[in-house]
Amino acid sequence: MSGGPAGRSVGLLGGGVAGLALAALLGGQGHRVTVYERDELGGKLRRLPVGGATFDTGPSLFTFPAVWRAYLTRLGEVDPLDLRPLPGGLGVHHTPHGPVPLPVPPSHPLWPHWQRYVGAAAPLVPHLSTLLTTPPRLTDPAFVQASAALLRTTRGHLTAQGWLRAQGLPPALTHAVATHALNAGLSPQDAPALYALIPALVVTEVYRPAQGMGTLLDTLCRFAAARGALLREGAEVRAVRGAVLTLAGGEEARHDLLISALDPARLAALRGQLVRSPPARRTVSGVALYAELPQPAPLPATSVLPPHDFAVFRRFTRAGALPPSTLALVHAEGPRLSVLLAAPATGAALGTEHPWVQAQLRQVEAALGVPGLWRSARAVAALPPAHYAAGGHPGGALYGAALPPWRGGPLHPQPYRAAPGLWQVGTGVHPGGGLPAVLGGVLIVDTLLRARLQAGSA
Numbered sequence: 114m115s116g117g118p119a120g121r122s123v124g125l126l127g128g129g130v131a132g133l134a135l136a137a138l139l140g141g142q143g144h145r146v147t148v149y150e151r152d153e154l155g156g157k158l159r160r161l162p163v164g165g166a167t168f169d170t171g172p173s174l175f176t177f178p179a180v181w182r183a184y185l186t187r188l189g190e191v192d193p194l195d196l197r198p199l200p201g202g203l204g205v206h207h208t209p210h211g212p213v214p215l216p217v218p219p220s221h222p223l224w225p226h227w228q229r230y231v232g233a234a235a236p237l238v239p240h241l242s243t244l245l246t247t248p249p250r251l252t253d254p255a256f257v258q259a260s261a262a263l264l265r266t267t268r269g270h271l272t273a274q275g276w277l278r279a280q281g282l283p284p285a286l287t288h289a290v291a292t293h294a295l296n297a298g299l300s301p302q303d304a305p306a307l308y309a310l311i312p313a314l315v316v317t318e319v320y321r322p323a324q325g326m327g328t329l330l331d332t333l334c335r336f337a338a339a340r341g342a343l344l345r346e347g348a349e350v351r352a353v354r355g356a357v358l359t360l361a362g363g364e365e366a367r368h369d370l371l372i373s374a375l376d377p378a379r380l381a382a383l384r385g386q387l388v389r390s391p392p393a394r395r396t397v398s399g400v401a402l403y404a405e406l407p408q409p410a411p412l413p414a415t416s417v418l419p420p421h422d423f424a425v426f427r428r429f430t431r432a433g434a435l436p437p438s439t440l441a442l443v444h445a446e447g448p449r450l451s452v453l454l455a456a457p458a459t460g461a462a463l464g465t466e467h468p469w470v471q472a473q474l475r476q477v478e479a480a481l482g483v484p485g486l487w488r489s490a491r492a493v494a495a496l497p498p499a500h501y502a503a504g505g506h507p508g509g510a511l512y513g514a515a516l517p518p519w520r521g522g523p524l525h526p527q528p529y530r531a532a533p534g535l536w537q538v539g540t541g542v543h544p545g546g547g548l549p550a551v552l553g554g555v556l557i558v559d560t561l562l563r564a565r566l567q568a569g570s571a
């Protein structure tokens with residue numbers, strides 16, 4: 114590679130949240146950045162017209178805003194998103210043991226247990242953004258302190274289920290909290306213990322931009338473009354050979370530095386390497402269903418229907434089979450209704466009329482007391498595992514590979530630098546990557562890359 118630490122030519126593969134956020138940071142440091150996006154910018158977050166309504170697909174809950182603020186600070190920007198608390202927080206969880214609102218309000222019989230649960234997670238609260246945004250290096254005192262807090266709080270339990278069992282909480286609260294293991298794309302038996310703490314760590318900090326999640330996409334595109342990044346849509350990378358990219362159509366581009374914001378298996382294939390990934394080694398996929406209703410749904414902003422039995426759910430999804438009962442995450446906003454069903458990562462093209470999808474919708478309607486709601490829709494659309502597989506992880510796994518719990522959390526050093534001059538960012542290297550993990554990962558990679566560029570060894 115040539116030149117000083119600044120002013121490199123950087124090719125960024127993938128224009129999702131991770132690629133765009135990093136493009137802005139690198140552009141701001143004087144690098145000449147080109148983002149290559151095979152489809153539309155935004156990746157999982159995009160705008161989808163359904164009838165007369167427009168939905169923002171992908172992320173619906175903006176949590177751990179401290180990570181977003183840390184990103185803005187590094188970029189030198191003020192927050193344009195106007196984040197608003199989502200009414201009802203994480204929503205009512207309709208468990209087989211009864212409904213549980215999270216956070217649990219003081220008037221609820223589960224309140225004392227909820228307080229005990231929140232208290233058990235409290236030692237981690239001041240360290241969480243450090244864990245999400247700091248490179249995992251044992252030479253960094255802040256990281257060491259945060260890791261120690263994580264180990265103290267999880268008390269040697271590897272999995273979310275193990276930690277929850279040790280708390281001895283009532284079954285309804287345990288079931289509701291265990292649902293959040295699926296933020297790692299895994300059942301509580303497989304997710305790192307940290308994921309059992311999520312409702313306690315989020316507490317009331319569940320937000321959405323006032324004008325919808327799409328404004329996050331607009332904002333990141335604007336930040337990147339304002340710093341000179343060239344954002345190329347419809348530019349699919351077909352091969353990576355050393356520093357040279359080959360695009361669909363045969364165009365070749367050479368850069369000083371390449372950064373992949375793609376799934377690592379996808380990157381490996383572009384480099385001519387063979388990667389096999391059976392369903393048992395993948396996080397779950399989903400069927401995202403969108404409906405434009407003739408009138409506002411009589412539902413709260415967020416409702417959660419966990420699988421009846423996590424062990425059954427795990428057995429089916431790991432075998433690549435459709436579980437009899439799955440996680441359904443329901444969002445209602447005026448006449449817009451969205452339902453996300455967790456599904457095995459098999460790349461299946463499950464549409465709105467598929468018998469399993471219909472059966473799950475009926476279960477949702479029965480649990481929420483709104484029979485016939487879906488059928489009343491003016492227009493509907495579905496994004497199935499096949500959609501997520503097209504530009505994402507094998508089988509459409511929402512959070513990439515299913516790593517064992519001791520590798521899935523923030524303590525595991527991720528493969529940020531795949532080879533000299535080739536770095537990785539995004540969900541695939543930040544297991545359980547929702548927006549906080551993806552944005553935190555962008556800050557981590559930016560920190561590591563700067564140091565390497567200064568040292569002349571990126």
Ligand SMILES: Cc1cc2nc3c(=O)[nH]c(=O)nc-3n(C[C@H](O)[C@H](O)[C@H](O)COP(=O)(O)OP(=O)(O)OC[C@H]3O[C@@H](n4cnc5c(N)ncnc54)[C@H](O)[C@@H]3O)c2cc1C
Nearest residue numbers: 127129130131151156157172173174350504539540547548
């Ligand atoms: C239904 C759903 C609900 C979710 N809910 C939440 C939530 O409530 N809160 C939250 O924080 N997170 C949520 N998430 C997760 C969040 O959306 C993702 O973690 C985040 O959007 C991932 O960003 P990314 O940039 O890592 O990956 P992606 O968005 O997958 O971006 C990768 C990009 O690479 C492109 N690409 C692939 N191959 C190539 C190629 N060969 N050449 C060029 N480009 C290529 C793809 O087209 C894509 O645009 C949800 C996700 C889904 C799907």
